[in-house]
Amino acid sequence: MDIVLITTVVASLFLVIGLAEPLAGRVKLPYSVILAIIGILIGIGASFFLATELTDALNPVAGAILNLPIRANVFLYVFLPTLLFQTTLGVNIRRMIDDWVPILVLAVIAVLVSTLAIGSALGATSALPLAACLLIGAIVSTTDPSAVVGIFRSISAPRRLARIIEGESLLNDAAAIALFGLFLGYVSRGVPDPGLEDAIFRFPVLVAGGVLVGWACGRVALALMILCRRYELAQMSLSVALPYLAYIGAEQLAGVSGVIAVVAAGLTLNLAGPGRLSPSSWTNLREVWDLLAHWAGALIFVLAALLIPRLLEEVRPSDLMLITVVVVTATAARAVMLFGLLPLLSMLRLSPVVERPYRTAILWGGLRGAVTLALALAVTESTRVPIEVKRLVGILATGFTLFTLIVQGTTLRWVIQRLGLSKLSPLDDALSKQVVAVSLQTVREEVAEATEDYHLSREVVRSEAKRFGERLDMAVKAAEDATEILDRDRVTLGLLALAGAERDVILERIRERVISSRQSDRVLAEADRLIEATRSNGRLGYQRAARNSVDYTGSFRLAVILHRRLRLSFPLAQMTADRFERLLSHRLVLQDLEGFIERRIRRIHGRRVAELLTELLTRRKEMVETALDGLRLQYPGYAEELERRLIRRTALRLEEREYEAMREDGLIGAELHTALLQALAKRRAQVERRPHLDVAMQRVDMVKQFPLFEDLDDSELRQLSRALVTRYVNAGERVLARDGQAEGVYFIASGAVELNAAGQSWRLGRGEMFGQMALLLRRPRRAEVTAIAPSTLLLLDAESFRALLRKSERLQRALQDSAAKRGIAPERLGFGEAQREVG
Structure with missing residues (x-):
């Protein structure tokens, strides 16, 4: 095929991708649904132009589109590792661990139940062997929750709910594809009825082997990236190589799950990377992977949708009945998990409570997408799978995907509106009024400072100040006059504002490198827990989350046991040093919050709420000081070493800022500026090296x-x-x-x-x-x-x-x-x- 023609087609696909997103926003449909519809229309249009004799001018383009060298292996070995790896880099693992029970239920148990249910239903209603039925069940068990997550974010749904769905997306792809590989092996070897014992034994081996390979690849890649710490482009190149080598090594060399290996490698880098790489390197690496995953996700949808007309060429009336069986069984199996097992786990306090409207939205938002189509295509291209099995796999997987995209995807927003999830709760409505009032206060102060430098006429300044003041007074009055909000809820609103300000201070201190990159994720996760606990349980939730941030964890106690009984001091030394750093960070942040209550909260919620919040903040500072005193007593001198390190890190940040200012003012040239920053980077590397803590002495x-x-x-x-x-x-x-x-x-x-x-x-x-x-x-x-x-x-x-x-x-x-x-x-x-x- 002509390279010019292929390049034109690929560039046109990127043009489609670029225009599809604003189109999805305009018509209020999920982005994935728009991509699938566009892909199907392009595939149908190309087939039409090749079949008709009306014009031959577009035949080369239509042929190039239909004959693109896109096969299942391209999806599995090129696009899939990209999507999975970027997802693992983007998730907040520490926050996912808080909700590991519902995530595992929806991601692993639900996949197993759905696979078995669909396999059993198809086995009873079709002539396919059981292995092929279970293979179809595994293929259609993967969900693409991007649509429902996007809508949940747009309606300010609880963050915890979106995080559960994202965690499900990450792990259920891995679980379903691991099952897919297992059952495809049975079908390829002609095993019609695989023994359940054999499947139960092999599945954990595939998963455990994949985790081991992924972890090893992640550690090796991180070590190489640390060696290249001064070369950000080299670090990004190494990160790009990591998921593909992990996938290929696991699949081809170790004979285990490549998907699990990619997930494990990404999680390894996510956990260790922020503490070992510089903040700028980690941020840039994440941005590169966000772009790669955006392209990969869009291309996989469009290209897979192009193949839908071909997969549906041989549809028979009896196949429609089997598609209905798959739709009903898959929906019922997911409903059992959401409305049966999940509430039971909530009653046993093993899972957070997920309200019924949200469970209904998750059920209807379980769309299937490109991964399902790619797995189906892999089966249809296999030479070892019987022809009838290939035909039914392609038809059933494609038909079910089309149903979820066209029926569920186009009605998802309407369903969410009918469930009342698109409306703000009274508490959120009051919070939005408070945010407006507080923001306008800040804007007025900053505008007043800025107008002094503009040397404007007094009449203009006075008139605009009066106009802005009237708007501010209206916003403050709206926040004060929320009569449907009880005093208890006013305290909650004040605590939410205080917790949000705390998170902003943390982000600012991370950017200034006052809080080390090693602790940044942990401190931010604790701030997020504080916000979510306050939103869920008000004052009690705030106090509980604040207390948990200074409590000794179960892992810390385990480290103490290892140190005392087995003389393994390294885990305890690491956790103790981390605790030192984290408590020092908390103390700095809480000190920065002292004036926030007086400046912001008192103006809106009054003196009583402000005094109560001041008391709660004082108690938090006392808890932190008590915990720090305990560590100082046990490890004299170490806290002082960390404080000296903090001062040196602050001095380096200020020195870097001075160099940047001199460069912008033209006082130093580019070469000298680069040399100064390189010398600064060497000193910063020495300062970032945490002093050793000897817990044994x-x-x-x-x-x-x-x-x-x-x-x-x-x-x-x-x-x-x-x-x-x-x-x-x-x-x-x-x-x-x-x-x-x-x-x-x-x-x-x-x-x-x-x-x-x-x-x-x-x-x-x-x-x-x-x-x-x-x-x-x-x-x-x-x-x-x-x-x-x-x-x-x-x-x-x-x-x-x-x-x-x-x-x-x-x-x-x-x-x-x-x-x-x-x-x-x-x-x-x-x-x-x-x-x-x-x-």
């Missing part, structure tokens, strides 16, 4: 901070530090239960606890101990102990405590004072023998 220093141990010499301190066991507890966590047997004595390294006994309660803080009375009196504990702040506790077993008591007069006096406060005679503690030995 810090306990002695922590023990020295206790006044109770001041009379011990160095050898006794080392011996004591080896006997102490560190325990981390969160606020609200019970440390000791009433009536339990004494196991030792707890010393509070940081935080605070509350003791409750006999109707009384008292609190203990840093440097104090508890549990000693039950141990010395040899009786069950009468007090219940609960942490009231994230706390670091040191547990000393009974034998070691008694040995320490015999050596330390200061500890004896402290116990005597504690016993006197509780009305316990000192001789009941058995001090006589200890004092004689000391004497």
